[in-house]
Amino acid sequence: MARHLITSAIPYINGIKHLGNLVGSQLPADLFARYQRARGNEVMFICATDEHGTPAELAAAKAGKDVADYCAEMHDVQAEIARGFRLSFDHFGRSSSAQNRVLTQHFAVKLAEAGLIREVTEKQMYSITDGRFLPDRYIEGTCPNCGFESARGDQCDNCTKQLDPVDLINPRSVISGSTDLELRETKHLFLRQSEMRSKLQDWIDSKTDWPLLTTSIAKKWLNDGDGLQDRGITRDLHWGVPAQFEGAPWSGMDGKVFYVWFDAPIEYIAATEEWADKTGGDWARWWRTDRGADDVTYTQFMGKDNVPFHTLSFPATILGSNEPWKLVDYIKSFNYLNYDGGQFSTSRGRGVFMDQALEILPADYWRWWLLSHAPESADSEFTWENFQTSVNKDLADVLGNFVSRITKFCRSKFGEALPAGGAWGEREAALIDELNTRIRAYETFMEEKEVRKAAAELRAIWVAGNEYLQAAAPWTVFKTDPDQAAAQTRLALNLVRLYAVLSAPFIPDASEAMLAGMQTEDRSWPADAKAALEALPVGHAFTTPEVLFRKIADEEREDWQQRFAGTRG
C-alpha cells in the first residue's frame, strides 16, 4: 500500500476565499486525496489557515476584535465552508498553533547552526500614528515618474514603474492616511538562500516531470539577475511566531515575529503534529525519513503565486536544517481562474465566493465545473453560461439521467431488485473492453494529476453507459425476450454502482446518493470491469434515487449573473 502525503496551499485567514482560490489548491488536492484513498492507499491530507501577517492584524482591528479572537472565528468559518465543499482534510490546522510556534523556532535555530541566518539592519518606513512599520504596499503617495497620486510604495499602478517608498512624493499610510512617516532602523534575520542556490538548482533540475509552470517560476528566481537572493524571514509585527525566544542564538529581536512565508509552509508539518496530538497518531512517519517517512510520496497543490515559496524558500528551510525531513516529490501548480471577463476581486466583491456558491447550489455542481475546467495550462475563465451548460449537460443529462432512466425502467418492468435471467453477449463484451480501457486511462490521468483530462475521461465513461443502453434497447428487447432485457438491465444497474465508485473523487455527494440508491456499501475500485459489473447480484434490492442533479434554468443563471457582477452584498 502506497503512502501519500498531500498538502494544499494554506488559505489566508483574512476573509472568505473565492472560487479561484478553491480551484487553485484545495479542490484539486482533495480530488487527489480522495482518489488515492479510493485506490486503497494510505493518505495524510493536510491543510490549515495561514493566520499571521499584517492583513490579519488590520482586518481584526477593522472588525474591532483581538487578532487571536478574529483568527479563531475566521478559522471556524473557513473550516465550515471547507466541510461544505466536502474537502476531506485529515486535519485543517492553524499556523498560529503552539505546534507551529515550536517547530518554526526549531527550524530557525537549525538554520542558524548551519550558518544560514544572518542579521541585517536596514531602514524601513515607520508610521508614528499607526504605531507600526509599514510594508511597502501599505504606503501610498504621488509617483515621482508619472505624477499618479495613488502609487504604492513598491510599484506605481499607473506607469508600472518599480518604486521604493522613499521615492514617493507626499507619502502616507494606507491604513490611517497619516503622513507622519519616518525612516527607522530595524534589525531582521535573513535566510541565506543564496548559499543554497546550487543545491536548489540541482534539485529543481532533477524534477523533469513537474508542470512547466512550476519549474519555470523556480528557475526564474534561481537565475534572475544575480541569482537567488537572501530573504528576510522576520517582520516588525506583534501577531506571529516570536523571533526572540528561549534558546535563540541571537538577541535584539524582541517584539519581532517570523515572516508568514517562513512559518506558513512549516505549518504543513505542524498541522500533522496537531493531528497527531488530537488523534494519537504518529506524525513523524509522514515527515521524518528517519522515522518511517522514506516511503512517502509527497504532493503539494497550489496557485502559481505560491510557487516561489514552495520550490525555493521552504526547500531551503528543509534542506538547510540538515535534518532528515521529507521533501516534496511533486508540485502541482495552477494558473488563475478569471470571472466573466475579468478577475475575481476580493476587495471589490467581484465573482463568487465560497460561502455564496454553497448558498446557490450543492458542492458537487461546483466541484465538477471547477475541476473539469481547472486552469492547468493557462488562466481559465468562469462564465455563467459555461457553468450552466456543463452542469445541465454533464451532470444532469449524461450522468443523472442515466441513473434515472435505468432505475425507473427496471422498477416499471421488473420491480426494485436486479432481475434474473439472460446472458451477456458481444455487445456487453465490447462495453467491458471499452470500460477497461477508459478506466485505465482515467487512473493514469489521476496519477499524473491531469485534472481536466481525468474529468473528460470520466465523462466518456458515463457516456458509454448511455451508448450501451441505446444500442441494447432493453425496452424493446423486453417485448420479445424479457430474460435478455433482464441481463441488460442488471448490467446497467451495476454501472450505476461503478459510476458511483469512479466519480466519488469529483462528486462525492452524488456518489453517496448513487450507492445509497443501489443499497450497497461496496466501494471497491474496479480492477476489472467485468467483475465490477457483477458486483450486485440477481435479486439485489435497490431504491430509485431522487433526481441526482437538477438543471439550472436560464432565469436563475441571469439572476446570479446580476447578483455577482458587482459588490458583495
Next chain:
RNA sequence: GGGCCUGUAGCUCAAUGGUUAGAGCAGGGCGCUCAUAACGCCUUGGUUGGGGGUUCAAGUCCCUCCGGGCCUACCA
C-alpha cells in the same frame, strides 16, 4: 524595462516534429421512446493570431510583429 506563459472550429479545450489538426458544447439532419424535453447516430464548421525561416515533414522548432495574461523578491 526584464522574464515566463498563452493565442487552434461560434464557445471551452486536445494534439512525444510524422496519416486527412481532434473532443465536448452550440448549429443542422436522422433515430429512439426507458429517462430530468432526456439518450444515441450522422453531420456543418479550421489559411492553427500575421509575416518570414529551418526541415523530407511545422499547430509543434527559430526570428519578427500583433493580441491576452502572470511574475518581478516588503500583500499573502
